[in-house]
Amino acid sequence: MSEHAHPNYWKVYWWLLLLLAISIAGPELGIQWVTLITAFGIAIVKAYMVARNFMHVSIEPRFVTYMLVTMLVFMLLFFMAVAPDVMKETGSNWVKPAWIQENLAYEAGEIGDGAGH
C-alpha cells in the first residue's frame, strides 16, 4: 500500500462538484464555444483532478504515466487514421449516398426536430 501525504480530499471533491455545476450551466447559454469549453474543457480538468488526487498517479513511478499517456496517444492515432473515412461523404473511389441524402434532408429541415439547427 502506498504511503504518502494525502491531499485534502474533501476540498478536491467540492471543486469537482463546482466544475460539474459549471459544465451543466455553461451549455444553457446556447453559445457553441462556451459549450465546448464548459463541457469538454472542464471534463479534461475534472479527469486530471481525479487522476492526480484520487488515483495518485503523480506519486507513482514515471513509467506508469508514460504507459497511460501512450494509450491516450493510441486513441488519437485511431482518430486520425479513421476519421477521414468516417467523416467524409465521398472519397477517391467511394461515396455514401444514404448519408448524403440524410444530411440534405436534415439541412432542409425534413428530418430531425430542429434541436441541432
Added chain:
Amino acid sequence: MRPIANTRSVSGVPTARLAVWWVIASEIVIFGGILMSYLMHRLAHGLWADYASHTTTWVGALNTFVLLTSSLSAVLAHKCAVNGDGPGAAKRLLITAAGGLIFVVVKSFEWTYEISHGYTITTNTFWSFYYTAAGLHALHVIAGVVIMLIVAAAAKKGRDLHRVEIIGIYWHFVDLVWIFLFPLLYIAK
C-alpha cells in the same frame, strides 16, 4: 501468508497495483475507441445533436454527482486503510458500493423511460453508441460493486488492506470514463 503478487515490487510498484494500472491502460483503449468513434460520427452528423436532445441532462448530472461522491468515499477508504483502520475502510467502501448501486438503479429507470419512448439500441446509430458506451460502463460499475463488497468484507476483519487501494484506483477510472461520457451523451446537444 500473502500472495507473492502483492509482495514483489521489481518495477517499484507492488505487482498487484501494477496489474490494475495495466487493466486501466487496456480499458483506455477500449473506451477510447468507442469515444473516438462516437466523436467522429457526432462531428460529421448534425442530426445527432437532435438525437442527443432526447437524453435527459439532469439524470446524467445526478449520476455524475453520485459517481464523484462514491469516488470520494473510495479515496477516504484508502486513507483509512493506510492508517490500518480496516473497519473504517470497509464502511467507506460500502458507501462507495451503495453509490454504484444508485448509479445502476438510476440508469435502469432512465433506460426504461427511453426504451418505452421508442429509443432502442436499433433505432439508429446514435442510440447504438449510446447504449453500447453507457451499457459497457454500467457493466464496469456492477463489476466494481461486486469486487468492492468482497474487499470490504475482508477489510472489516483487517485483512488484505492493500486491496482497498487497488479497487479504489479501478473505481476512480470508472468515474473518469463517466466524466467524458456525460458531456458527450448528455450535454452536447
